[in-house]
Each structure stands twice: as C-alpha cells, then as structure tokens.
Amino acid sequence: MNSLADKKQYVSPQVPKYFTSVLVVGLVLLGISVIASLVFGSRPVSLQEFMNGLFSPEADSYGASVVEKRIPRTIFSMMCGAALGVSGSLMQAVTRNPIADPSILGVNMGAALFVVAGIAFFNISTSGQYIWFALSGALLTSILVFGVGSMGRGGATPLKLLLAGAATSAALSSLVIAIMIPRSYVMDQFRFWQVGSVGVADWGSIQTFIPFLVVGFFIAVVSASALNAMALGDELATGLGVKTSTLRLIAAIAAVLLCGATTALVGPIGFVGLLATHVIRLVLGSNLRYLIPMSALAGAVVLTISDVFGRLIGRPGELEVGVVTAFIGAPILIILAMKAKVRSL
C-alpha cells in the first residue's frame, strides 16, 4: 500500500519537480533584464540618474529622462515577450506540433501584408488601426496555412505545416514588396516596422495592447487543462468530456490575438514563442497549466534581454530585436530538427 501511494505520487505530480526553482530563476532573470533594459543603451546612465528617473518624475536631468523613456519600452517588451511566449505554447498545443511559432507558420507575414495594405490603401497610421488590420491578416493566414498543412494523410505534421508556412510567407512577402515599391512613403514607414523593434513603444501603445494581452492570457490559462487532455489524443479528450473542435478554435483565436497584436505594434518578431516554450518544456515537462504561465515569463525575459543585446551590439544605433531573436531562436529550430525522429517529421 505504502509503495502504491509512493508510486501514485510519482505518476501524477501536481507540481513539476523544478517548478519553484524555475520560477525563482525566471523572476531573478526578469529582474536583471529589466534593470539592464533601463540602464544600458546607446547612452549609459549613472546610478544617480537612474534613481532620479525612476522615483522622481520631476527630475529634469538628461540621464533621468533617458531612463524615463526606457520605462515604457521595457514594460512593452516584457508584455510582447510574454504574449509571444504564450502564443507559441498555445500554437504548439493546438497543432500538437513542436515547431509551431507565429513566424514559422507565416502568421507574422500575413499580419504584415494587411498592415502594409492598410498603410498604402486606407491611410492607417495609428497603432489602434494597425492592430485590427494585423489581427485579420494573422487570422486569415493561420487558417490558410493550417488548412493547407493538415491536408492528406497524417494530418498536420511539422514538416507539412512548416512548408505551408514558408510558402505562404514567400508569397505574402512578394506581395508586400509589390505594394511598397511604387510608394516610397510606405516603404519608409514599413522598413523599420518589418525588422521588428520595440523601440517605438510609448504609453499609448501599451494601453492599446493591454486588452488583447489580458483576453489572450485569460483564455490560455482557462483552457490549459482541457488542452492537456487534448494532448492525449482527440478520442481520449472527447472521452474525458472535452469538445475538441471548440477548444481548438478558441485556443487558436487566443494564440492569434496575442501574436497578431504583438506583430501589429512591434513588427514581426520571430522565434520567441518557439524558444520560450521549448526551454520551459525541457525543464518542467509539458503540463500546460505550468507551461503556459512559465512560457510567458520566459518569453518576457528572452525578448527584453534580446532588446538589450540589440542596443548594446548596435551602438551607437541599435540592432532591432527581431534580428537578435532570429539569431538566438533559429538554432533551436535546427536542434529540434536534429533531435526529432524521422517518423515524426
């Protein structure tokens, strides 16, 4: 009896083994990256200026206002990173596919195309307008990519989804350039948006972003247990009382909301979701109730640190964060491809 109880505990661990330590490490890293994000940049600040900028809003020294400018940027990059992290783990759960990520599935490019079309044909210019265009673009693209990728035997295998995503991205990027070439003002506005930068952040874009973030998070957290059941297979999940198609739809919408809104405000940033989710899954296992919130934390850390790196490497200007994350994240894709069994490709 005694041994059975032991075993039971072993079989269904309520809390993953390293949860506390991962949480602590994650929060410490987040703290470090926030401070780094406030301190480092093309103009370094002293401790005095840093304190002034943070705690006395009336301070008017140059360094203090630099710090003040960096506050929204830091908050924004944390929020975007968290959104991308959650979006990545939702997409991976919904497609039951380890390489799902908004950038790989071409969703970012769909959002990009709609934003460019909006700038060129409908004269949109505020972040509130960008969001709706980007969201519809992201939604349509994800439906298309997933539809093409899941045709035929075996449903949506990683390879099929990836290729469908790559093909769609290529087509959409041709269209994007075709729209831009005759209109130099669009090109100018778009060129910097396209690389992916959180440097544009101000309090206004944070306000625009919050509702999407909250709704997306809420859906993700609420549907985590049901998604856990779905990981066992559709039949089993149905047997456990999960309405799989409804769940898929809702979770996919949440994922698109999160990554679409992020893309609208900062441009297409790739690989954050992939990176965050896989790092967390490696240490905590794939229980989505822990995976989703921790991916948010990891995503926030990854994006904020990448942004700091971009500012340090790119001095005196800055290297856009999308470039940095592609550099850190793409190797993860390569490693995944190397480790995967041939059959599951």
Next chain:
Amino acid sequence: MKTQTIDYIITGRRQRKRRWFTITGTLAALAFLLMWAMLLLGNTIYPVQDVLRVLMGEQVSGASFAVGTLRLPRMLAGVLAGFAFGMAGNTFQTMLRNPLANPNVIGITSGSSAAAVFCIIVLQADNTVVSIAAMIGGLVTVLCLYFFSLSKGKSFSIGRVILVGIGIQAMLNATVSYLLLIGDEQDIPAALRWLSGSLNGIQMDEITPLLVIVLIFAPILIVLGKQLSILELGEQSATTLGVRTNQVRVALILSAVGMIALSTATTGPIAFVAFLSGPIAKRLVGAGMSNVIPSGLVGINLVLASDLIGQFAFDVRYPVGIITGIIGAPYLIYLLIRMNRKGDL
C-alpha cells in the same frame, strides 16, 4: 507476344524522345523570342536592323546606349541566371527526390545572398570578391546543412534537411536585414535586389564571371544528367547500376552550388525560379527523360517573361523577383496540396 512487348517499348521510347525534342525545341524557340523582346522593347523601340548593328559592334546613335549598355546586359543576366537557377534547382530536386528541396527553400540562395551583401556593404568589395564570397557562402550553407542533417544514430531524411534549411535561412535572412539597415539610405533600391532579385542596372562586366561559371558547370550537369536520373532511383539501385554515387553527388552539388551562388551574386535570389523550373520541365517532357536542359530553358523563359511583365505590364517597374514570387508561391501551395493528398510528405 515477346516481339510485341519489345515493339511496344521501342515505340514508347521513340515517342518520348520525339516529345523531348519537340518540347526542348519549343522552349528554346520561345526563349529566343523573349531574348529578342528584351532587346527590342523599352521606352524607345528600335528597328531590328539597328539592334543587329549594335550587336555586331557598330555605333548607332541612341541605340548603342539603350540596347548595348542597358538592355543587352539585362537580357544576358536574365538568360544566364535563369538557366543556372533552373538547372541547379532541378539538380537538387532530383537528387533529394523532393521538389520542395530546392535552393530557395533550404537556404542556399540566402547563404550566397548574405555573403554578397556582407562584401558589398561592409567590405565595399569589388565584383570578383563578391562573386567568390557568394560562392563560399553557398558552399558553407550546404556543408552546414549536410552536417546538421546527419546527426548521429538517425537515418538521413529530406524532412530534416528542409527543417534545418529553414532554420539556417532564418538566421541568414536576419543577417541580411541587419546589413541592409546599417547600409546607406541610397543603397535601399539596390538592397531590394538582395531581398527579391532584380535585373536592374546590371553592367556588362558583372556578366563575365557568371558566363564563365555557367560555361564550366552547365556542361558538367548536362553530362551527369543520366547519372542524376539513376540517382533518383535510390542509393542502392544507383550503385547496382554502376553509378559511383558519392563522386557523382559531390560533382553535382559543387556545380549546382557554383551556378546558384554566382547567379545570386549577380541578380540576387530571384524567387522561386530554381523551384519552379524543374517541376514544370518534368510536366512538359514527361517521366523517363532527362530534364536537365529543359529545366534550364524553362528557367530562362520564366526569368525573361517575368522581367518583361515587371517592366511593362504595370505603371511601375517591378523587379523580376516580385513577379516570379507572386507567380511561384501559389504554385508551391498547389504542389503542397497535391503532395499532401498523395501522402508524399
């Protein structure tokens, strides 16, 4: 009974051969027409005898500059790049037995592109250095692909090559984006060449290295065409049929990469030409016949026709890569759908 079968086989062979010659002849004729169209059409349409006189090296006022300096290099670059992309793409697709495994998708063109952009923007290098660097970039990408795809204890799979290739491509594209950002403002139009491929502003001295490379490597690919067809049957059958698989494969890869790298260094990665030519040529000539030369010809036709469309069909001049991208991507998606239905992936 027996003679009937033999007769049947012989007639079949003869028919396929006749079809091959008809198709190849038609493609060549079409390419010839398009080459003339490239020389004749433009802001001013010069009479044929003027163009002929320019080609003979005579000085004709007006025509000498427009045809000799602007249109002739453009046409030659299109022909050479189209031929090289078509043949090399077909080589990869046949060798890896998957139409999706082409230089665009697995990142070889991105490797050449990144190397070329680096030389131009950072090193301010001249044409020779750029060509050599593009070649090295392409080869290094292939080597990385090879080593990353051959992880120990796992069997070789095309799916893994493609996944790894897309990862590498993401990193290389991030590099190109970064290099373009640190480049000068006035480099942007030239920069678009590196994103999508363009024949604009190509000069005669850029053609020479490309011509040399095509003259060296195209015959190799043509001569090895038969071995390539046998390789498609699989490693074992090929060995049994007396093909030295390793040597042939190395020769094929080197020649294909050489052609792709130099074309990319001259015209930029013209989207999808390497991908489209092989499957189209195969459709046209039918199974069982070598489609090395036909796919090169299809490549020429694609590039020249797309460039003519890009130049004259709209009020704005689009670079050729945009047009091939918009034509090619739907075909890629169609191919994916068909392969998925058949369960080839």
